[in-house]
Amino acid sequence: MPLKIYDLEKEKFAEENVGAEGMLRFLYSNPVGKLASWGIVKRKLVSYVCGKWADSKISSNVVEKFVSDNGIDASEFLKKEFSTFNEFFTRKLKDGARPVAEKGNDFAFSFPSDGRHLALDNVSECGELYVKGEIFKLEKFLGSRELASRFAGGSALVSRLSPVDYHRFHAPVGGVLAARREIKGGLFSVSPLAVKKNLSIFWKNKRVLNVIESTVFGMVAFVEIGATNVGTIINSAKLGDSFSRGDELGFFRLGGSCVITIFEPSKKIRFIPKLEEMGKIGVECYAKANSLAGSIEKNIPGAKKCTKM
Numbered sequence: 001m002p003l004k005i006y007d008l009e010k011e012k013f014a015e016e017n018v019g020a021e022g023m024l025r026f027l028y029s030n031p032v033g034k035l036a037s038w039g040i041v042k043r044k045l046v047s048y049v050c051g052k053w054a055d056s057k058i059s060s061n062v063v064e065k066f067v068s069d070n071g072i073d074a075s076e077f078l079k080k081e082f083s084t085f086n087e088f089f090t091r092k093l094k095d096g097a098r099p100v101a102e103k104g105n106d107f108a109f110s111f112p113s114d115g116r117h118l119a120l121d122n123v124s125e126c127g128e129l130y131v132k133g134e135i136f137k138l139e140k141f142l143g144s145r146e147l148a149s150r151f152a153g154g155s156a157l158v159s160r161l162s163p164v165d166y167h168r169f170h171a172p173v174g175g176v177l178a179a180r181r182e183i184k185g186g187l188f189s190v191s192p193l194a195v196k197k198n199l200s201i202f203w204k205n206k207r208v209l210n211v212i213e214s215t216v217f218g219m220v221a222f223v224e225i226g227a228t229n230v231g232t233i234i235n236s237a238k239l240g241d242s243f244s245r246g247d248e249l250g251f252f253r254l255g256g257s258c259v260i261t262i263f264e265p266s267k268k269i270r271f272i273p274k275l276e277e278m279g280k281i282g283v284e285c286y287a288k289a290n291s292l293a294g295s296i297e298k299n300i301p302g303a304k305k306c307t308k309m
Contacts, residue, residue, distance in 0.1 A: 003192060005116050006278050008287045016116065016162070016286075051086075051232070054254045059085035070164040089167060090234075090251045098170070100246035101292035106174070106216050109269075110245055111293045112259050113169045115161040116286050119271040119279030119294075123156035123262055140203040141260075142221060143183050147211075151221055153265035157293060160190060160284065161257050168251040169224065170289050172261050174244045175214035177237050183207050190227040190258040192284075202260070208233050210249075217296055221262040224250065233257075246290045268297040 002015035053059050063082050067074055074080070076097040082088035102108045111117055120126045126136045139148035161167060185206040188194060195201055206226035214220055224233050235250040237243060263269050271279065271294040278285050287293070 004283060006274065006283055006285045008272075008274060008285050008291070011274075014286065051254060054086040054089065055084055057083060060088075063088045072164060076166075086253055089163075089254050091166070092168070093166060098166075098246075098288060098290045100244075100290045103246070105295075107298050108245070108295045109172045109217065109261075109293050110170070110290045111157070111159060111287045112172045112222070112249075112261060112289060113159050113161055113167075114165040114288045115159050116284035117160070117275065117293070118158040118282070118284045119275045120156040120158065121276075121279070122153050122265075124152050126156065126158075134199045136199065137203055140200075141223070142209060143181065147221065150219065151262050151264060154263045154267070155265075155269035155271070156260060156262045157271075159259045159261070160192075161252065161259075163254075166289065167253075167257070168289070169249055169259050171212070171237075171243050171245055171247045171249050172222070172293065173212060173214045173217045173220055174242075174247075175212040175217070175220065176242050177210060177239055178213040178219075179209075179211040180235070180239055181209045183209060185226075187226050190225060202258075206233075208235060210235075210237075218264050218267055220264075221260075222249075223260045223262070224252070225258040225260065226252075227257045263296075270294050270296070 005014055005016050006012070007014045060083055063085060066072075066085075066088075076093045078092040078094050082091070098114075101110060123136055124138060138152055139145050142148050142151065157172070159169075183206070185204050188198075188201045188205055190201060190205070202225065208224045210222040210224070212220040212222055224235075226233055232253040233250065234253065237247075237249045243249070270276075272292060275285050275287075275293065
């Protein structure tokens with residue numbers, strides 16, 4: 001059954017067909033499937049095999065059909081020929097394909113990627129949108145009691161990428177990369193069909209935690225999450241680098257994946273109205289990287305330095 005989403009650009013509801021939906025329901029709902037997902041998917045066998053194929057020359061043969069079947073706009077591509085599927089999957093776009101909304105407005109923040117986005121006013125309560133009665137375990141997700149305490153109750157943006165999306169991610173705010181830590185884990189699917197059955201996927205999957213220090217937004221946690229067929233996360237920004245909102249920070253190789261942006265609770269974050277409205281009823285909104293996601297009240301001071309993770 002397709003998932004209902006809201007397309008912010010087209011200003012209407014749409015349906016997203018979930019790839020391999022039957023398999024996902026089996027893996028995350030059926031007891032036998034749950035065992036299989038732990039023994040095969042979590043242990044990265046599927047992702048390893050798919051990755052080897054996607055890096056092979058023969059995989060380039062499916063690119064043209066994949067683009068056609070999924071209605072991907074090839075006119076945006078920086079290059080037209082790809083030697084492997086992964087080269088296509090991690091493609092760059094032409095200059096101007098993802099313009100930064102309200103560029104120069106220091107109080108705005110952007111969507112970090114193409115995909116389906118869910119606005120959360122309080123990340124500590126977001127479990128109610130996925131699994132009734134299960135709370136998002138922020139300390140496990142961030143891997144730090146200190147950071148969990150700092151971000152508890154803050155606003156968050158969950159950005160989910162499907163295999164058909166442009167898979168480079170961009171800075172939602174400008175700032176300095178103050179800290180980074182890789183957290184080992186499995187590679188479960190981050191599809192809502194999977195997450196609704198097991199919210200702990202968010203803190204069990206492989207991920208990269210980045211802490212951005214912004215003079216306007218304070219400390220921002222930016223977490224890149226691997227998923228089934230996404231065994232590799234590439235970060236182009238290095239520790240100590242400064243960047244502007246909209247600058248490319250890295251990319252995922254092959255498959256669906258997810259980025260979660262978390263703001264401190266002391267910051268008065270305002271999502272754009274339709275994103276906020278849909279977030280309250282648990283409906284994801286489709287939007288492209290660098291388009292406007294919201295803003296912060298102008299009288300909010302900057303953050304203290306990040307000293308420990």
